[in-house]
Amino acid sequence: MVRLIRAELRKLLGLPTAWVGLVLGTLMAPVVVLLNAPYTRRAIAAGTLTDTPDLGLRDLGIGLIGPVILGVIVVSSEYTSTGEDAPGARQLTATLTAAPDRLRLLAAKTTALVLVVAAQAAITAAATLTLTKVLYAEHAPAPAPTRVVAAILYWVLTALLAYAIALITRNGIVPLTLLILNSTVVSVSYLLTKVTDLAAYLPDIAGAHMFIRSADFPVEIAPVTAGLVMTAWVVALLAVGAVLFHRRDA
Amino acid sequence: MNTTRAELRKLVTLPSLRLTALLTWTGTLLLTFAYASAESRGEPLGHDAALAPLGYTQAGFLVLGVLAAASEHQAGDQIRTTLLAMPRRLPLHAAKAVTLAAVTLPLAAVTAVTSTVPAGDTARTPAATAYLILTTLLAAAVASLVRRAVPAMVLLLSLYFIAGPLLRARSDTIAAYLPDTAALDPSRGTAATIIWTLSALTLAALTVHRRDA
Numbered sequence: 001m002v003r004l005i006r007a008e009l010r011k012l013l014g015l016p017t018a019w020v021g022l023v024l025g026t027l028m029a030p031v032v033v034l035l036n037a038p039y040t041r042r043a044i045a046a047g048t049l050t051d052t053p054d055l056g057l058r059d060l061g062i063g064l065i066g067p068v069i070l071g072v073i074v075v076s077s078e079y080t081s082t083g084e085d086a087p088g089a090r091q092l093t094a095t096l097t098a099a100p101d102r103l104r105l106l107a108a109k110t111t112a113l114v115l116v117v118a119a120q121a122a123i124t125a126a127a128t129l130t131l132t133k134v135l136y137a138e139h140a141p142a143p144a145p146t147r148v149v150a151a152i153l154y155w156v157l158t159a160l161l162a163y164a165i166a167l168i169t170r171n172g173i174v175p176l177t178l179l180i181l182n183s184t185v186v187s188v189s190y191l192l193t194k195v196t197d198l199a200a201y202l203p204d205i206a207g208a209h210m211f212i213r214s215a216d217f218p219v220e221i222a223p224v225t226a227g228l229v230m231t232a233w234v235v236a237l238l239a240v241g242a243v244l245f246h247r248r249d250a
Numbered sequence: 251m252n253t254t255r256a257e258l259r260k261l262v263t264l265p266s267l268r269l270t271a272l273l274t275w276t277g278t279l280l281l282t283f284a285y286a287s288a289e290s291r292g293e294p295l296g297h298d299a300a301l302a303p304l305g306y307t308q309a310g311f312l313v314l315g316v317l318a319a320a321s322e323h324q325a326g327d328q329i330r331t332t333l334l335a336m337p338r339r340l341p342l343h344a345a346k347a348v349t350l351a352a353v354t355l356p357l358a359a360v361t362a363v364t365s366t367v368p369a370g371d372t373a374r375t376p377a378a379t380a381y382l383i384l385t386t387l388l389a390a391a392v393a394s395l396v397r398r399a400v401p402a403m404v405l406l407l408s409l410y411f412i413a414g415p416l417l418r419a420r421s422d423t424i425a426a427y428l429p430d431t432a433a434l435d436p437s438r439g440t441a442a443t444i445i446w447t448l449s450a451l452t453l454a455a456l457t458v459h460r461r462d463a
Contacts, residue, residue, distance in 0.1 A: 017401050024408065032416065062416075065408055076400050081324065172400040173313055180407040181309050184415060188306060191281060194288040 004099055004108035005115075008074075012112055017073050025066010026120055029128045033059050037135050044136060056132035057143055057151050057211050061183065063124050067117045067155045068179045071162030074113050076172030092250050102246050106167075110238075113163055114156055121155035143211075150210035150223060160234045161203055167241030203233040253336055257349040266317050271357045274310025278303050278364045286368055298434060300371035304378055305433045307361060311354070311382050312406045315389025318350050320399035329463050343394075343455045350390055351383050358382035377436050384447040388429060391450035395457055 012018055033056070040055070078092040099105040125148055133142060158179070165175035182188050182204055192199035200206065200219035209226035221229065261267060281303035289299060322329040336342045362378035389406055396402040410430050418425040425431045429446035431439025 017404065020401075020404060028412070035416075035420070062412070065412055069404055073400070080398070080400075173317070173403055176400065176403050176407060177309050177313055180411055181306060184306075184411045188281070191284045191288075194291070195284045 001104065001108065004104065005111050007098075008108045008112035009115065011077075012070070012074055012116060015073055015077055017077075018070055021066045021069030021073065022116075022120060024069070025063045026124050026127075027063075028065065029060050029063040029124055030131050032062050033128055033131050033135070041136070054143075054212055055136065056129040057147060059132075060125060060128055060151055060155075061208070064155065064158055064183045065180055066120060066124075067159035068162045068176065068183070070117055070120075071113060071159035072166045072172045072175050074109055074163055075166035075170070079170055090250075096250055103242065106242055106245055110160070110163070113159055117156050117159040118152060121152040124155075125151055147211045147223075150227065153227065154207045154210055154230070157207060157230050157234050158204070160238060164234060164237035164241045167245055168237065201229055203230045206230050206233075253342060253345040254349055256335070257345050258353070260321075261318055261349055261353050264317065264321055266321070267314060267353075270310055270313050270317060274307050274314070274357070275361055275364065277310060278307040278361050281306055282365050282368050300366045300369035300374055301378060301434055301436075303365045304362065304382070305430075307365075308382060308385050308410070308430070308433055309407065310361075311358070311386045312389040312410065313403065314354065314357075315350065315386040315391075316393040316399055316402045316406065318353075318386075319346075319390040319393035320397065320402060322394075323397045324399070327463075333463055339459050340455060343458050347387060347390070347451060351387060354383045354386045355379070358386070374436070377440075381432050381436070381440075381443060384443050385430070385433075388443075388447040388450050391447070391454035394454045395450075 036059075078095060079090055081090060095105065096102070099108070129142065129148065162175045162179050165178065166172055169175065187204065189199060189202040189205045192202065193205060197219050200221065206221055206226045207230035209221045210223050210230070282299075285299040285302060322332060332342070333339070358379045359375070361382060362375045366372055366375045366378060389402075392406055393399065393402040396405065414428055414430050417428060418431065425435075426438050427442050428439065429443050432443040433439070
């Protein structure tokens with residue numbers, strides 16, 4: 001199993017697009033915090049910014065494109081054609097020859113993805129929060145460690161969500177479009193909460209409750225419940241993905 | 251003429267394009283409904299319910315353009331067969347752009363109507379339709395440069411939905427130069443959309459002309 005995980009890690013980190021996701025995801029949040037610093041300072045001075053305890057953690061969300069790309073690319077890279085000389089061949093054929101037990105393979109893939117995204121999230125969170133502390137020392141108290149862990153968990157679960165959808169659709173475009181659209185300033189899920197309160201239980205909205213306190217949400221969900229709701233979504237989609245991966249022709 | 255007809259058949263018979271079109275339209279319908287119901291509750295989401303849903307569903311048109319162009323380079327390298335049948339590359343590229351625009355037109359019109367008419371702003375339908383077609387062509391040009399669907403999608407989506415909003419929030423001067431400002435504010439971004447699309451198409455044409463297939 002360890003060898004499988006190591007192999008999957010090497011495969012993932014050997015993909016150029018994965019590095020795009022790693023670099024984008026890691027740099028985005030700190031850079032945005034830095035660029036917005038003058039505006040935020042002014043807003044704090046004017047007293048218009050009331051949710052200062054959420055400062056650093058809220059800006060973390062902008063980097064979510066990183067985990068989404070990583071989660072998608074882990075799957076979609078297996079299904080892209082290897083090259084012009086053998087158009088029908090895909091990497092998955094080679095992968096399954098080396099590791100025929102599909103569920104074990106899937107477990108190894110999932111572990112590799114979780115490890116990479118967790119490391120990325122930890123680094124990004126550390127960088128963003130340190131920056132916030134340096135920039136607005138007296139206004140932004142350091143968030144409780146549990147909230148930072150919850151934010152990292154949110155990143156990992158988002159990556160797994162993208163991964164599960166990609167496993168089901170066997171195509172990178174659907175999860176990429178869905179999840180990047182949803183990480184915009186006003187997300188589609190947020191719009192849906194205006195239609196029905198049930199939309200508050202969509203994975204990304206519920207998940208944000210894990211670490212953001214002051215936000216304009218229609219339904220208040222306790223952090224632990226929020227974590228459970230998002231995990232339930234991810235587990236359900238992953239289960240469907242695993243069954244399909246197990247049963248379907250490669 | 252033959253080239254155009256052949257390209258048309260290729261586009262119309264791609265199952266992924268049909269699916270994208272269906273999903274895009276359904277998404278627009280859903281978002282229009284969300285905006286309308288938020289408005290009726292007395293808490294409107296933003297100021298322009300006629301165009302706001304299109305700001306999201308233009309993602310569908312990006313996908314459409316990318317898939318149309320990248321399908322030539324997928325498994326099997328259809329582009330080789332295409333070039334064997336149609337060796338003059340610049341006319342081929344032009345034919346591709348024209349057919350893609352023609353195929354997109356009905357979908358763009360229907361999507362634009364879905365969004366503008368319920369908001370009572372019918373006058374904006376033609377502009378929105380044109381914008382969506384230009385966006386599709388821009389995406390196709392980018393995809394024919396990148397040649398692979400997923401990386402092209404990553405590039406376009408992060409520009410349109412992450413970098414774009416951030417830059418627009420920072421300054422109005424930058425906003426006028428972004429290709430997607432026109433989606434929400436046609437009075438300012440129209441020239442930018444046209445120039446971006448034309449330059450992307452020209453760059454793609456030159457690259458297609460010079461690069462090994």
